[in-house]
Amino acid sequence: MSPVPRLGVAGCGTYGTMILKCFAAEQRRGRVTLAAVADPDPDRRQCAATTFHLPAYADADAMIESGEIDVLAVATPDHLHAPILFNAFRHDLHVMCEKPLDIQSARAARLAEAFAEAGRVLYVDQHKRFDPAHIRLREDIARGVLGRPLYGSVHMEDRIEVPERWLRDWVAETSPSWFLGVNFYDLVTWLTTLEPERVWATGQKGALSARGLGDVWDSIQAMVSYRGGFQMHYDLSWVLPRSFPSIVNQGIRVVGDGGLAEVDSQQRGYFTASAGAPGAAEVNPFGALEYDHPLHGPVTEGYVFDAIRQFLDVLAAVDAGTPAADLAGRYPDGASSVTAIRLAEAVDRSLASGGIEPV
Structure with missing residues (x-):
């Protein structure tokens, strides 16, 4: 790998685009060199190349095979990840x-194992x-502040423009469980260190199909049983009205036999309304904040x-001589992401069978 x-x-x-903004800021600090972008859409590709x-490449494989990059960031639709990742592996990136890493847990596990062995x-x-509130919640659970975790709930709900506009070209390849749920499926395992064992899921359709998006889930509810008897309920949807003041509404609640904790990830204390805007907005400045640094120019802050x-921190440690195997489990690596994929698969099976499915 090159020194930078x-x-x-x-x-x-x-x-x-968020990835490009973040690494452009880190490039100004000398930590990485942005070398190329790839996207099959000519407008997106040209916009990124110009900005x-x-x-710019129309094909990710062509970029990988160019020899011009040492590392790769993948932000394609979920179902397109695996071929790109396998090609990146073949080129030692x-x-x-x-x-999610992939939409098949067995294939995701093979990818994780291959990268680890190499x-x-x-x-x-x-x-x-990386949300500070979630870090605090994890510490409180680990220290026994809440006692033994008993049950909890998650809600993650997008405005309808996400499936209707952002994902319109590939919405049939995903669902609220995959696009939204995987975030919290992973988080709950990370928070509690408990493995999911069984799931029962239900859902609703109609709103998106009426808008011409086909046989797509509007919302999904999943009750998940974890090892040790812990229960978590997930409410996942992407049909909130356009008048909702932020693109996503989300939060988590955990109750133990010694206490409870709640994290409201949407209302973070910044509210704005202006004459030129279509409606009021509630903004999460702790998630993603961009501003001009007096020395470094545009910078990016926040847990997103x-x-x-942190990817660059991991690369720097490996480049300094720390074997990648010694860092396993200390960052969100491929192996740690497989559980969330297995749970999403089980949700799909439960939706199809109407019954309780093993994870």
Whole structure:
């Protein structure tokens, strides 16, 4: 790997652009070199190439095979991750991938094992683990502040523009469980260190199909039983009205036999309304904040960007001589992401069977 890693980004949509912004800020600090972008959509590709002054490829494989990059960030639609990741592995690249790592747990496990055996980094951007409130919740659970965890609930709900506009080209390939639920499926395992064992899921359809999006789930509810008797209920949807003041409404509640804790991830204390806006907005400045640093120019702060930035910390440790195997479990690696994928698969099976399914 080059002294300063040369990074390529596959996918220039919403999250690909956030990745580019974050690494552009780190490039100004000398930590990474943005080397190329790839996206099959010519408008997105050209916009990214122009904004970040980068060569652009229509195909991620062509970028990988160019020899111009040492590391890769993958922000393509979920069902397209695996072929790109396998090709990156064949070319000895370290990789950061947006969640979920893959849509098949067995294949995800093979990818994680292959990267680990080769001493390569396979980092999954599970940014919920980086929210300071979630870190505090994890510490409280570990210290026994809540006693033995008994039950809890999660809600994660997007405005309808997410499936209708952001994901319109591939909404049939995903669901509220995969696109939203995987965030919290991973988080709950990370918070509690408990493995999911059984799931019963139900859901509703109709609103999105009426808008021409096909046979797509509007909302999904899943009751998950974890080892030790812990129960977690997940409410997942993406049909909130456009008038809702933020793009996502989300939170988590955990109750133990010695206490309880709640994290409201949506109302973080910043409310705005202006004459030129279509409605009021509630903004989470702790998640993603961009501003001009007096020395470094545009910088990115907040736990969403922290999760991306930590990939560079892991690469620096490996480059300094720490074997990748010694870092296993200390960051959101491929192996740690497989449980969330297994749970999402079990939710799908339960929706199809109407019964309780093993995870």
